[in-house]
Amino acid sequence: MNWGAIWATAGAVIAALLAGIGSAIGVGITGQASAGVVSENPDLSGKCLLLQLLPGTQGIYGLLIAIVIMSNSGLMGDATKLAALQANTALGIRFFLASLPIAFGGLISAIYQGKVAVSGINMVAKKPTESGKGMVMAIMVETYAVLSLLISFLLVFGIM
C-alpha cells in the first residue's frame, strides 16, 4: 500500500467534501427563505439571490484546496511528485492535515453564514433597502472561512 498517496487523496476529498456539504446546507436554507420572500414580493429576488450566494463560497474554497493538493502532490499526473509522495507517508499526512482547516472551518462557517443570511433575507422582506447590512452581517461569518482557507493554502504550499 502506498499510504502517502492515500493520505493526500483523503486530504483533497475531505476539503472538497466537508466544505461542499457546508455550502450546500447554507445555500439550501437561504434558498428556502428566499423562495418564501420572493413568493410575496418577486421584485426582491435579486437582493435575495445575492444573500443566497454568500454561503456558497466555502464550497469553492474547499474545491480550491482540493485541487491545489491534487496538483501539488502529483495526484494529477506529475510523475516525479507522485513518486516522492508514494515514497513518503509523512508527506501524505501533511497534505491531509493541511486540508483540515478549510474542511471544518468551511463546513461550520457555511452553515452559520447560511443562518445569518436567512435572517438577512427576512430583514430584506421587511426593509428592502437594508439588504446591504444583511450582506455585511453574513460576510462577518465568512471571515473565518477565509482565514481557514488561508492557513490550508499556506500549509499546502509549504509542503512542496
Added chain:
Amino acid sequence: MIVSMKRVSLVALKSDQESILKALQEAGTVQVLKIAESDSQDPETDAVNARIQRLSESIGAVKPYAKKAGFLAPQKREMTLQGIRDDVPKAEEAADEIEELLHTQSHLTAEREKALSTRQALEPWVRLSAPMSAIKNTPRVHYFIGVCASKDQPKIAEQDYLEAEYYTETASVPTILACREEDARNVQNFLKTIDWQDFVFPKMDGTPGEAIEALDRKIAGIDAELLTTQEQLEAHGDAIEVLQNAFDAETIDSERLSVRNDLGYTARAFVLEGWARSDEIEKTEQVIRSVTDAYSFETRDPEEGEEPPSVVRNNKFVTPFEEVQTLYSRPTYGTIDGTPYMTPFYILLFGLMLSDTGYGLLLMLGSLLYVKFKKPSGMSGGISRVLFWGGLSTVVWGVLTGSFFGITKASASTIELGGVFSQISLFFERLGIFPMLLDPMQNPMIMLGLCFGLGILHIVAGYIVGAIDKFGKGDWKAAVFDQLSWVLITLGLVIGFFPAISGMAGFSIELPKSVTMPALIAAGVGALMVVLFKGRAKKNPLKRVTSGLGGLYDVTSVLADILSYARLFALGIATGVIGQVFNMLCNMLTGASNPVLKVIGGVGCVILLVLLHTFNVAINALGAFVHCARLQYVEFYGKFYESGGKEFTPLSYRTKHVRVSD
C-alpha cells in the same frame, strides 16, 4: 463632507398652500416635519391612496402579459410630470376594465371549484339508475342515504326490517337504505352503532350520471369563459406603461397630500417646519417667491437636542462611494464623512482581491455599459460606478501579479493549456509585465506581507483621519491621546519588530538599530500616553491608570485588525486559482487526437470558458465588494466614524417607474 442643515419655517396663506407645496415638491429641497397631531381622516388623501392601491393591483395583474422592457432599456423611462398626469384618465379606464375582469375571473374560478367538488361527491353514485329527486320519503317508506364502511355490510344485512342497496365495492360504500316509516327510529339508532355518514344529493335533475354529465358541460363552459377573460387580460398587457405612469402620478400627489397633515394651521394661514440643506436655502426661497409674496420664511441653525438629517456632498469622483457608506450607516450629523478617505482605499483593496487583468476589464466594460444603457440612479447607480473603479484597480493589480483570465506565467508553462493560452502568456511576458511585481502563487509570504502592509497603512490612516477631525474640533487631547498615540504604537511596533516578523515570513530583512530602536521608543511613548491619559476624565489617579491599562489592551484588537487583511491575499488567490482550474478543465476538452472530436471539444471549450469565467468574475466580484466594504466599516471606520445619521427625505417626486424630467 457633511452638508450643514438649516431649520426652516414658512408661514403663508392657506389659499397658496397647494401651489407652494407643489413648487416645493418639484424643487425637492425641504423635508417637512410633523408639528401638528391631526387625527382627521382626509377624504382626498384616502381617495388617492385607494386609487394607488387599485392601480398597483392592476399593474400586478397585467405584468405577466406586458411586453418585457428591452435588455438595454433604462431602469426608469423619462417622462414629464404633465405626461404622466395625462395618462391618469386612460389608466383609470384600464384599471376599471382590469378590475372587472379580475372580478369575473375570481367568480368563475369559485364556480368551477364548486362544480368540481359536486362532481367529485357524485362520482361514487353513478350506478344509481333512478333520478336523485325520486328518492324521498313517502308516508309508508323512509329512506336513508349515506356512505357506510364495507365491513359493516353484514351487520346491515342482519337487520331484517332494512332493505339495502350498495353502489360500489370500495371500502366506503355509497348506500341507500329503505325501511317502513315505523322502523325509522330504530334504524337511526342502529346507524349510530356502525360506521355511517349521511349524504345529501345536490339539488339537480336526473340520475347522478346525468348530473355529472351536466356538471362536465358546465365546467367546460366555465373554462372557455376563463380563457376569454384571460385573453382579455392579456390584451391589457400593453396598458402597463399607462398604468405605471398613472401610479407614479398618483404617488406624487399622495405624498404631497400627506404632508398637509404635518402642517400647523391658523384660520387663514399654514405653518411649515422642516429641514433644508444650507446650500439650497436660496433656491427654496426663490421657489416660494415664484408663487406668492405673502409669506414669511425663516431659517436658523439646528439647536442642541435637535437631530437634523445627515446629507453628504462630495466631488463627482467620490460621490458613488457614498452608497458604500450608506450601506453601513450615514454619519451622525456634525461628525465626519468618511467617504473621501475611504474611496482610495476601497479602490486599492478591491482590485487586490480580484487581481486579474481580464476580470478587471470585464468589470469595467460591464459597469460602463450598465451605466450607459440602464441609467441607474441611487444605490444601483452608485454601486455600478464603484465597480467600474474597482475594475480599473483590478486591471492594475492583475498586471502587477501577472494574471489574465487565470493564465499566469507559471500555469502557462507547467499546465499544458493549448497554444492560445501560452501565446497570451508569452505576449505579456514579452511586454515585460507578466508579472510586473510578483506572482502570489510563487511567493505567497511576500504577497501576504504586502497585504498586511496595506492593512497597517489603512488602519494608521483611520487613526490619522480621526486625529485631524478632533484637532479641527479643538479637542487636541482626544486627537493626541486617543488617536495619534495609537499611530505611534502601531507603527512603532511594526517597524521595531520588522526584522523578527520578516524572519517568520521567510524573507529576513534586517533593519539597522538606528531605525528599530527609535521605533520601539515611539511605541513606548504611545503606550505611556494611553496608560496615563486614556482615563483623563477620571479624578482618582488609581482609577485613571487602571482605565489606561485597560485601554492598552486594545493593542490586541489592532493586531486582529491587521490580521484581518489576510483576506485580501486569500480572496485574490481564490480568484486566481479557480480561474486556473477552469482553464485546465476546459483545456482537457481540446486534447482529442481525432480532428472531429477536436473541433467539437474546441467549441465546447470556448462556450465553457465564457460561462465559467463569467461565473468566477461574478461570484468573486460580489465577494470582493462585500469583503472590501467590511474592511472599511470595521477596520477603517472603527477608528473615527460615528454612525447613525438619519436619512434626508425631502418632499419630492419619489417615483417607482418613471424619472420625472422638466
